[in-house]
Amino acid sequence: MDTTEILSALLHPVIVTDGDLIIRFVNERARQILGISTEDAPSLSSLFAKLCERNGRPLAIDRIPQGRATAIHLNCNEFLKVDAMLHRHALADGGHCFEIHLDQNGSQSTLDPLTGLMERSQMFHLISRHRELGTGALILIDIDRLKIINDFLGYATGDEVIHALGQSFRGHTPAEVLIARWSGHEFMALVPPTHLGRTRELAELFNQLAHKLPLEHLPKLPGGRLSLSIGFTRFDARDRTQDPLSQVNSAVYEAKRTGRNRAIDAQTLTRPSIYLTGGSLESALAENRIVAAVQPIFDLATGEIVADESLARMITPEGKVIVAGEFIEAASSLQLAHQIDQTIIRQTINYCVTSHFRAPRAHFVNISGDFLRHPELIAETIATAMDACACTHPDQMDARQTKPLVIEITERELVDDTSDALHALQPLLDFGLRLALDDFGSGYSSYRYLLDLPFSFLKIEGELVRHIATNSKARRIVQHLQDMAEDLGLITVAEYISDQAIADTLVEIGVNWGQGFHLARPELMHPDPFSRIKLGTPMKHPLQH
Incomplete structure (x- = not known):
């Protein structure tokens, strides 16, 4: 290895000149730090213009002592200034070698040692x-x-x-x-x-x-x-x-x-930044601004309200209501979904207690795969639900007694191994909660989950429902799903009912329950949960003629 190769491999800047201070060599590290391109042929004076003494005075070449370090500032550009030590050595051929060693004594280094940037x-x-x-x-x-x-x-x-x-x-x-x-x-x-x-x-x-x-x-x-x-x-x-x-x-x-x-x-x-949304979510969780909005679920044959679903909403400091679709991706990506789930579950259980004496019915609540990976939250859910049952259902305190809370989960949220999913869900099932499979028909794994897990409700995929009145294929698919659900003893629920034609078609097919903006919009939970939706009697709505 010759001298040039050795100097090129050094991790600190090196500049070599002849006896007349004409530059003969600049190593790669010096080019990085001093901003010299490979095509440039700078003079020593132009390079030294980027150096100054620690007191700010320009550094004069003839004032740099041989064999002794000089404390300097390295001015890489208009703003970047680095503390360094400059060493000058005399060479045997009359030339000079200038070495710059970055000051690493403190923790304020402004250069990355791995890249030189x-x-x-x-x-x-x-x-x-x-x-x-x-x-x-x-x-x-x-x-x-x-x-x-x-x-x-x-x-x-x-x-x-x-x-x-x-x-x-x-x-x-x-x-x-x-x-x-x-x-x-x-x-x-x-x-x-x-x-x-x-x-x-x-x-x-x-x-x-x-x-x-x-x-x-x-x-x-x-x-x-x-x-x-x-x-x-x-x-x-x-x-x-x-x-x-x-x-x-x-x-x-x-x-x-x-x-x-x-x-x-x-x-x-x-779309807004996932990280900005995540920051807003964390603030909302800390300030109790994640709230549930309740959407009624109707018996499509009778028009009566038979259940409801709790949907997550974020309230901004200004009072604006943000729907889950605008923040759920950020929540999932940033591992915040389980916190949102637990917040909505608590509110739904409280809602279940306050509404029980007026209109006892099923209450659907969504959970994420993230929630299933937190057994401590599952245990907390059961404990909270037991306290609620002690108030409203003392006859249902025993395990396996059917409880009003329904855990709703989509196949994309379930783990790949259905045995793992069942193991995570088992404590909830043992307590008497029921399962609903959401968005059925949206993916290839739905039937496997339906085979391996004890679902009680089947929620039909929204796109099928949206097109059921105008697309004969969609109608036939939903009809087959309904026939299968009846054979399996499952209750079907259609979401996204947006007009009367869809509602009428679902009734003709025999779908059991339904929800959507055409029937009733979600309402934020209220201190008196049923002050906005009177559930004590059947509701007059578009299904009743």
Whole structure:
């Protein structure tokens, strides 16, 4: 190994000059930190313009002592300043070697040791400054399946990937584009106004660079190459209503959700950030702003209310009611679903108690697969329900006595192994709660769950119900489902009844129960639960002629 190879391999910046201080060599680390592209041939004075003494005075070359360290500031750009020590050594041929050692004594290092890029804290500062000054763009780069690389090929290979990406990004992007190691598996690029028009091109370039990394072990991965999920967005100091960091996070999430290995413009997204929604959910849970809305379920033959379903709603601090469809994906992704389930279950049990003496009937409540993975919540549900039964159903305290609470679950929420699902549900069944299978007909596994689990109710998939009056295939499918349910002794429930034609068709087919906006809209639970819906007598509604 010759001298050049040794200097190139060093992890600290090295600059070598001849006796006249003309640069002969700059190693890769120096190019990274000082922002020198491979095509540049800078002078020593231009490089030293980026250095200054700790007191802020310019650093003069002729004042740098031989063989003794000089404390300096390294000015990598307008904002980034790093404490460092500069060493000057005389070479045998009359030349000079300048070495820069970053100050690592404190915890305020602004450079990532694995990649040589700036760290998150410094990039965050730069983003804040640039947002105050004018326009720019952010590109958030997430390494796809880095955990698989670490677990399958080892953490050394994972570090090799991160290091190689950092080197490649810095070596193939304009020096004006600032790049940082943002987290363990992420990089962030800050695009200046002069390169705004190239933002999408740069975002796609990062993935192209990842595809071409010549790493020895990557062919062992599925697909044989590395890929990235990337989000990008522009920002403008005149618009303070948007948070570009949240926007690029949302775009990366969307890139992963839609298949990875792609760059997504955050400006094209129509849904709020999953993380913003998650933050709102956590606040709502802490402040008791997750509430149940009750929708009546009717006997389609008689028009009487025979049950109801508790649906989760989030109330904003301003009083706006947010339906579950707008936050349930975030809740599932961020493992908050079980907390929402437990909140709604508690409210439904209380509702069951207060309504029992006026109109005892079944109360449906949804649970998630996340809830089933928390046996302590199942135990709490049973304990709460037992207390409720002591007040309203003292004759039903014994196990196996049928209780009014019905646990409703969709097949997508059940675990793959039905025996595991039954094991999780068994304490609820032993207590006397019944099961309803929601969205039946929406997936291939429905019949297997119906075979292996003791359901009492079958809720027909909403799309079939929506088209039942206008699509002969939908009608025949629902008819077959109804016939099967009758043979199995199951009660059928049709959701999403949106007009009279649908209601009439369901009655003709023989579907037992139904719910939907055409019959009754959900109502938020009230301190007096039945002050809005008088359930003591049959309700006059569109099914009654």
